[in-house]
Amino acid sequence: xxxxxxxxxxxxxxxxxxxxxxxxxxxxxxxxxxxxxxxxxxxxxxxxxxxxxxxxxxxxxxxxxxxxxxxxxxxx
Amino acid sequence: xxxxxxxxxxxxxxxxxxxxxxxxxxxxxxxxxxxxxxxxxxxxxxxxxxxxxxxxxxxxxxxxxxxxxxxxxxxxxxxxxxxxxxxxxxxxxxxxxxxxxxxxxxxxxxxxxxxxxxxxxxxxxxxxxxxxxxxxxxxxxxxxxxxxxxxxxxxxxxxxxxxxxxxxxxxxxxxxxxxxxxxxxxxxxxxxxxxxxxxxxxxxxxxxxxxxxxxxxxxxxxxxxxxxxxxxxxxxxxxxxxxxxxxxxxxxxxxxxxxxxxxxxxxxxxxxxxxxxxxxxxxxxxxxxxxxxxxxxxxxxxxxxxxxxxxxxxxxxxxxxxxxxxxxxxxxxxxxxxxxxxxxxxxxxxxxxxxxxxxxxxxxxxxxxxxxxxxxxxxxxxxxxxxxxxxxxxxxxxxxxxxxxxxxxxxxxxxxxxxxxxxxxxxxxxxxxxxxxxxxxxxxxxxxxxxxxxxxx
Numbered sequence: 001x002x003x004x005x006x007x008x009x010x011x012x013x014x015x016x017x018x019x020x021x022x023x024x025x026x027x028x029x030x031x032x033x034x035x036x037x038x039x040x041x042x043x044x045x046x047x048x049x050x051x052x053x054x055x056x057x058x059x060x061x062x063x064x065x066x067x068x069x070x071x072x073x074x075x076x
Numbered sequence: 077x078x079x080x081x082x083x084x085x086x087x088x089x090x091x092x093x094x095x096x097x098x099x100x101x102x103x104x105x106x107x108x109x110x111x112x113x114x115x116x117x118x119x120x121x122x123x124x125x126x127x128x129x130x131x132x133x134x135x136x137x138x139x140x141x142x143x144x145x146x147x148x149x150x151x152x153x154x155x156x157x158x159x160x161x162x163x164x165x166x167x168x169x170x171x172x173x174x175x176x177x178x179x180x181x182x183x184x185x186x187x188x189x190x191x192x193x194x195x196x197x198x199x200x201x202x203x204x205x206x207x208x209x210x211x212x213x214x215x216x217x218x219x220x221x222x223x224x225x226x227x228x229x230x231x232x233x234x235x236x237x238x239x240x241x242x243x244x245x246x247x248x249x250x251x252x253x254x255x256x257x258x259x260x261x262x263x264x265x266x267x268x269x270x271x272x273x274x275x276x277x278x279x280x281x282x283x284x285x286x287x288x289x290x291x292x293x294x295x296x297x298x299x300x301x302x303x304x305x306x307x308x309x310x311x312x313x314x315x316x317x318x319x320x321x322x323x324x325x326x327x328x329x330x331x332x333x334x335x336x337x338x339x340x341x342x343x344x345x346x347x348x349x350x351x352x353x354x355x356x357x358x359x360x361x362x363x364x365x366x367x368x369x370x371x372x373x374x375x376x377x378x379x380x381x382x383x384x385x386x387x388x389x390x391x392x393x394x395x396x397x398x399x400x401x402x403x404x405x406x407x408x409x410x411x412x413x414x415x416x417x418x419x420x421x422x423x424x425x426x427x428x429x430x431x432x433x434x435x436x437x438x439x440x441x442x443x444x445x446x447x448x449x450x451x452x453x454x455x456x457x458x459x460x461x462x463x464x465x466x467x468x469x470x471x472x473x474x475x476x477x478x479x480x481x482x483x484x485x486x487x488x489x490x491x492x493x494x495x496x497x498x499x500x501x502x503x504x505x506x507x508x509x510x511x512x513x514x515x516x517x518x519x520x521x522x523x524x525x526x527x528x529x530x531x532x533x
Contacts, residue, residue: 044308
């Protein structure tokens with residue numbers, strides 16, 4: 001259920017905020033497709049933010065799991 | 077001998093591939109000098125090579141093929157076979173996509189970025205996908221978007237989504253769209269329920285709806301996009317692709333071997349024994365197993381030290397073959413998807429950017445087991461045409477003849493008129509005698525099937 005809510009939230013945000021973003025010059029030999037280029041800029045804030053949250057969350061859970069392991073060792 | 081440029085290597089100004097005396101080299105141009113130094117000095121090359129993500133190379137002292145542009149020449153480790161994304165199963169394309177994302181992530185950590193994400197930059201070598209374009213890396217400029225994002229979605233995400241949601245044979249759509257599937261087209265072809273997956277909805281459906289900006293906007297200052305956003309995009313793409321699976325999963329793959337049911341009594345045992353003798357007799361370095369099903373006989377060749385290209389037209393068979401290869405860490409096998417009645421054509425710029433299957437598939441031996449009746453009866457291809465085709469692929473062949481009264485051939489004739497007057501043992505031998513001499517004709521049990529060992533005239 002959580003995943004469905006998360007996905008719906010993600011879709012709603014983007015459907016609502018679907019605006020044309022700022023342009024720039026592409027520095028590559030392939031044609032990036034201007035649509036793809038601007039789409040990245042449009043979604044940058046959200047995906048960057050979610051990624052930062054995910055990274056922090058993983059750090060916290062890994063810290064707790066280490067802590068848990070130490071606990072279980074000391075208990076032994 | 078003069079250097080000859082590789083036909084597919086002309087888009088990237090950073091360098092190009094060329095052949096000399098049968099050896100493949102890559103020229104690195106002066107304009108790529110800074111990026112190449114960064115690539116080596118940052119430790120990225122070593123990291124990717126040590127983890128078998130990127131093809132290794134050695135720098136050679138020969139002069140550049142184009143001295144006006146050239147900085148230096150490297151010699152990449154040779155590949156066993158060059159295959160194309162439209163010849164891969166779902167699992168192959170998925171593994172190639174995940175490899176690309178892994179390389180992009182490692183590059184960004186070393187302050188470089190993957191400047192292209194073409195599926196043609198991945199090959200399968202020693203049983204695993206590997207990136208083959210050493211010049212795909214450029215220094216990351218803080219604030220720049222990932223320039224290959226759209227290309228990645230077109231080359232990997234779009235075909236994988238169609239294969240997962242619609243049909244695994246849809247990898248062949250890439251034949252019509254050499255630079256990847258159009259995202260708007262893909263979005264229209266996918267079912268509505270595909271919108272329920274957040275990362276797929278974002279990177280495919282919503283991505284496809286983005287329109288280019290109005291031309292007057294191009295003079296405004298370039299926007300910035302944080303490094304974290306690129307990591308986020310890579311992470312989202314990995315989730316989207318990791319969540320795609322084929323419907324026919326859950327353990328049925330290993331049992332997928334259709335034709336086995338058609339063998340009477342000891343016919344299959346005889347076939348195994350004789351095919352083993354065929355390999356022992358000629359010891360082929362490279363075997364082309366045509367109509368390989370899930371690769372049973374390709375594995376026999378592999379066990380004898382041969383490299384087998386294991387071709388079938390059923391995407392589920394190729395997928396099962398590939399999964400088995402990965403699970404068992406097999407290194408001398410390449411499962412490929414192709415319809416032999418219409419083998420992969422030469423396509424791309426000037427019709428020679430990507431080669432035809434026939435051009436690439438030369439081997440020491442062809443294995444055509446329980447195949448000829450599919451081509452002759454199923455595909456209306458005359459026997460002498462089939463014989464000629466085989467003779468142009470390899471000097472030695474093991475070909476199984478399946479008579480009309482065999483259940484395997486009879487199944488093809490149940491709902492159609494038998495217009496195949498020449499399809500009988502004598503007709504087969506007569507047609508093949510034009511191109512081959514027969515070294516052996518071995519009956520398979522009491523099935524009526526005959527296995528021929530043939531040598532090209």
